[in-house]
Amino acid sequence: MPESLSPLSAAQPRGPVRLALQADLLDFPLAPALEDTSAQAARWRPDHWLLVEDGRIAAVLPPDQAPGADWAPHDHRGQLLLPGFIDTHVHCPQLDVIASHGTSLLDWLETYTFPAERRFADPAVARAGADLFVQALLAHGTTAAVVFPTVHAVAAEALFAAAQRQGMRLIAGKVLMDRHAPEGLRDDVDGARADCERLIARWHGQGRNAYAVTVRFAPTSTPAQLAMAGALMRDHPGLYMQTHVAENTDEVRWVAELFPQARSYLDVYRRAGLLCERAVLAHGIWLDDADRALLRDTGAQIAFCPSSNLFLGSGLFDWAAAQRQGVPVSLASDVGGGTSLSMQRTLLDAYKVQALRGVRLSAWAALHAATQGAAQALGLDQEVGLLEPGRLADVVAWRWADGPVAEHRDAVARGQVPGLPVQSLHARVFAWLTLSGEHNRLATWVAGRRV
Structure with a gap:
């Protein structure tokens, strides 16, 4: 990326500067083939902590490594967190x-x-x-x-x-x-x-x-x-x-x-x-x-x-x-x-x-x-696009399901409907993609600031 586009001259976040977001983290470090539905094509980290400091992602921690009291927690367990x-x-x-x-x-x-x-x-x-x-x-x-x-x-x-x-x-x-x-x-x-x-x-x-x-x-x-x-x-x-x-x-x-x-x-x-x-x-x-x-x-x-x-x-x-x-x-x-x-x-x-x-x-x-x-x-992959340390925290939390039809479909994917097996992660995400929209959005952070 050209030096003139250094991403932080970005606006600094206001409010808490150390955030801890807990959610189902999903991102894509490697480019999947167009029809690839395999588990290897996505990076899936359920109920993980995304730590954000001064607008940037500082760390990703597993569920059993809760951050200290100096991090402002945002509990989105059971919900989806994606890059913006x-x-x-x-x-x-x-x-x-x-x-x-x-x-x-x-x-x-x-x-x-x-x-x-x-x-x-x-x-x-x-x-x-x-x-x-x-x-x-x-x-x-x-x-x-x-x-x-x-x-x-x-x-x-x-x-x-x-x-x-x-x-x-x-x-x-x-x-x-x-x-x-x-x-x-x-x-x-x-x-x-x-x-x-x-x-x-x-x-x-x-x-x-x-x-x-x-x-x-x-x-x-x-x-x-x-x-x-x-x-x-x-x-x-x-x-x-x-x-x-x-x-x-x-x-x-x-x-x-x-x-x-x-x-x-x-x-x-x-x-x-x-x-x-x-x-x-x-x-x-x-x-x-x-x-x-x-x-x-x-x-x-x-x-x-x-x-x-x-x-x-x-x-x-x-x-x-x-x-x-x-x-x-x-x-x-x-x-x-x-x-x-x-x-x-x-x-x-x-x-x-x-x-x-x-x-x-x-x-x-x-x-x-x-x-x-x-x-x-766009030449911005060192700035945004992944849930990885060093990137700016442009991230969005989403409800997995909103409304009775979507909630039922998500329950089917998770194997919670009697007589139906647990489906693959791809099947669950595809159902979310098909049935969701802006009404599923819980929160948006831009450079670590909730907007």
């Missing part, structure tokens, strides 16, 4: 349009997204929207995110400030759009460059904020603006880059018309110098083997957005092909095309998408991609 989720592609202003009656991607932008985003030119709207968005992420158990604000610099400022108040890890940047967008949502190359430079100087590496050069998608940036975005990446080592790629077949055809010299949609970004190990490209449904090889060779990741892909009818992402070719894949809600900020809902939709492709996604592979896998792809 990492959402690698989500739109702050689109809470206004979540759950709108669906259209295809390009119509969706014109009908719902662009009118909602235009409102964020107003500083008061931008501040209120950013606060609501950050609080909603935390309420859903997401403690780090890669986020699109809008084309307005004030919207990016508001988002960075809201995240810093909560001490959470945020990667974001002013959206670049200088064509094929309505009045009030277009910038220009020189003005956008100046805005980005100011935002980078103010926010990149400030607390747990990091700046991402944010190209909306290739059609809404002229070649000159894409070249400017590439220059920003060269001039400021350590920046991230985020954009969309190959989400929808109509979009792919449009890009081919606009950039006839490029071999593919992804090649547009390569030519602009935007592909690197800190590049996050949402969707990536309509890629070929040459594209996937390019992603592998540059270290760029695909943010798989299953809920949005299903809702907008965009297509079925081929995760197995990406894995075979060594492409990093993380999970993303993509709200508002996605229908929930809940990563459990997102992961369940990922299971459905992969099932339609003939792959039975394991809970382990899904949860790894939303925690440690995402942290690794």
Whole structure:
């Protein structure tokens, strides 16, 4: 991770600085195969103590080694403790349009997204929207995110400030759009460059904020603006880059018309110098083997957005092909095309998408991609993603079951229903993943501070 992104300049926790959380600890040090349900694919430590000191995980102790009286205890025995989720592609202003009656991607932008985003030119709207968005992420158990604000610099400022108040890890940047967008949502190359430079100087590496050069998608940036975005990446080592790629077949055809010299949609970004190990490209449904090889060779990741892909009818992402070719894949809600900020809902939709492709996604592979896998792809795996000493304590406690159906199903998994055997740990976690949501959340800690 670049030195400028050292994670503690992070906000220091307030309140008790020595916490002892006791719960069922679950995390994923190694990447499981997509269909691997074996016990070896997960690290399971039931009723263990997670000790947190000054915002960082200090130790993990077995149940019979209770810490001393100088540790503030939090008793979550019989409940689940996971690393905080990492959402690698989500739109702050689109809470206004979540759950709108669906259209295809390009119509969706014109009908719902662009009118909602235009409102964020107003500083008061931008501040209120950013606060609501950050609080909603935390309420859903997401403690780090890669986020699109809008084309307005004030919207990016508001988002960075809201995240810093909560001490959470945020990667974001002013959206670049200088064509094929309505009045009030277009910038220009020189003005956008100046805005980005100011935002980078103010926010990149400030607390747990990091700046991402944010190209909306290739059609809404002229070649000159894409070249400017590439220059920003060269001039400021350590920046991230985020954009969309190959989400929808109509979009792919449009890009081919606009950039006839490029071999593919992804090649547009390569030519602009935007592909690197800190590049996050949402969707990536309509890629070929040459594209996937390019992603592998540059270290760029695909943010798989299953809920949005299903809702907008965009297509079925081929995760197995990406894995075979060594492409990093993380999970993303993509709200508002996605229908929930809940990563459990997102992961369940990922299971459905992969099932339609003939792959039975394991809970382990899904949860790894939303925690440690995402942290690794973002270069943050020494900061977050595991329940391990030295990491920041971005952790979430969850009820195993909430409501009579889920409680019964959990009892079946534990062998507490007469006539039915104890099921595997994977069966229990998969049932939790399928039936749980934000209503299961008990508590969220960000850098050791309960939020």
